[in-house]
Amino acid sequence: MRRPRSRRVSDAVRPFGERLGAAMSRRGPLCVGIDPHPSLLASWGLADDADGLRRFSATVLEAVAGVAAAVKPQVALYERHGSAGMAALEELLADAHDAGVLTIADAKRGDIGSTMAAYADAWLRDGSPLAADAVTLSPYLGFESLRPALDLAAQTGRGVFVLALTSNPEGASVQHVGQGEEGGAVARRITEAAASENARRAGSPRGTGGDGSPDDLGSVGLVVGATVGDAVARLGLDLAAMGGPVLAPGLGAQGATAAVLRETFGAAYAQVLGTSSRDILSGGPGAGGVRARAERTLAELSA
Numbered sequence: 001m002r003r004p005r006s007r008r009v010s011d012a013v014r015p016f017g018e019r020l021g022a023a024m025s026r027r028g029p030l031c032v033g034i035d036p037h038p039s040l041l042a043s044w045g046l047a048d049d050a051d052g053l054r055r056f057s058a059t060v061l062e063a064v065a066g067v068a069a070a071v072k073p074q075v076a077l078y079e080r081h082g083s084a085g086m087a088a089l090e091e092l093l094a095d096a097h098d099a100g101v102l103t104i105a106d107a108k109r110g111d112i113g114s115t116m117a118a119y120a121d122a123w124l125r126d127g128s129p130l131a132a133d134a135v136t137l138s139p140y141l142g143f144e145s146l147r148p149a150l151d152l153a154a155q156t157g158r159g160v161f162v163l164a165l166t167s168n169p170e171g172a173s174v175q176h177v178g179q180g181e182e183g184g185a186v187a188r189r190i191t192e193a194a195a196s197e198n199a200r201r202a203g204s205p206r207g208t209g210g211d212g213s214p215d216d217l218g219s220v221g222l223v224v225g226a227t228v229g230d231a232v233a234r235l236g237l238d239l240a241a242m243g244g245p246v247l248a249p250g251l252g253a254q255g256a257t258a259a260v261l262r263e264t265f266g267a268a269y270a271q272v273l274g275t276s277s278r279d280i281l282s283g284g285p286g287a288g289g290v291r292a293r294a295e296r297t298l299a300e301l302s303a
């Protein structure tokens with residue numbers, strides 16, 4: 001039987017950027033990805049079904065609740081189980097909320113405005129069964145097509161992470177286009193659009209506190225992979241001026257290290273939330289093994 005759900009309304013007064021900044025100051029800059037791949041479920045001795053997802057998710061949450069600033073469930077890995085998988089995701093989102101851990105739904109949504117409003121409603125509306133603290137968005141239909149999500153997130157104290165420079169090698173074929181031309185590369189234009197959005201919402205420049213603490217972050221963040229090498233500098237992405245958090249996947253299984261992350265982001269490092277999934281999750285099946293890997297990753301990111 002499903003247990004009663006928490007209401008999961010936003011705490012109205014505090015925007016996502018502020019809440020994430022506080023969590024990063026308190027716990028450090030780690031986001032743990034919850035990616036229940038079939039191979040991981042098997043190595044944990046769990047069935048590749050909704051019950052397996054539930055047990056996996058609950059163990060990871062228990063393991064990292066006091067360690068990670070946020071968790072990032074990979075929606076596709078719940079969606080592949082249909083409605084039962086999505087119910088398991090709903091439970092994880094509610095449990096994380098109750099445990100005081102911020103949630104970033106990695107759904108990579110993006111569509112024409114009218115449909116975008118429905119995606120926004122699903123992930124960012126108070127009382128929605130799938131409401132998370134933030135959701136990842138794809139700007140391939142144009143940054144402005146994301147308007148319904150940008151507006152609803154601002155209204156409900158939630159956040160978005162817009163794909164700018166993804167961690168996969170194929171991303172460059174789209175995201176680097178325009179480099180050297182007036183206006184710059186696609187990734188730079190997305191970064192500038194996010195900067196305008198954060199500045200408009202704040203009414204004043206946002207950014208880090210200047211003391212290395214993620215103070216006063218905006219609620220519109222970007223996804224920039226930990227594996228992008230010198231592309232941030234080469235394409236002229238001004239992440240400090242962007243003012244929002246930077247979600248950086250690619251640690252561990254995709255080859256990036258904490259040292260690489262520091263080198264890649266330089267002055268904007270205080271805004272960076274490093275995220276790792278498989279490398280930490282392979283510490284299971286016990287919560288202790290997952291926690292140990294999360295603590296090790298956090299120590300490296302905080303060193």
Ligand SMILES: O=c1ccn([C@@H]2O[C@H](COP(=O)(O)O)[C@@H](O)[C@H]2O)c(=O)[nH]1
Binds near residue numbers: 106165223276
């Ligand atoms: O550019 C991106 C955007 C999202 N991801 C997602 O992050 C995790 C990474 O998992 P690892 O096991 O740590 O490699 C996964 O859910 C991706 O879909 C990304 O890797 N890169």
